């Protein structure tokens with residue numbers, strides 16, 4: 002990981018992401034960063050997020066039809082996504098090296114740098130909601 006070009010804004014954005022496990026979108030991050038830097042603009046927050054993502058410090062979670070969510074790379078972890086409320090939970094499966102496919106299965110010369118694994122389902126709250134809806 003190359004050294005991140007730190008600016009005050011970028012540092013503040015990073016601190017917000019480091020302090021949360023909710024996988025927020027840019028609007029939420031903007032609100033939080035403004036507590037520390039009241040004059041920061043949404044555009045600056047987006048640029049900071051872009052740079053941090055390019056530097057590999059944070060991960061972006063993109064899904065069709067949804068706003069991009071951001072995640073501090075808290076160590077190797079994967080995501081459990083609720084299809085009801087779109088909550089994203091972290092799941093730690095240990096070293097993702099174990100999940101890497103055998104070289105023979107990859108295109109020739111391909112070098113894996115990242116593993117993205119998502120489990121989809123329903124969280125306990127959404128299951129309870131579905132049960133209630135069904136019995137109503």
Ligand SMILES: [Zn+2]
Nearest residue numbers: 083086124127
């Ligand atoms: Zn849910």
Ligand SMILES: [Zn+2]
Nearest residue numbers: 072078090091
């Ligand atoms: Zn995460």
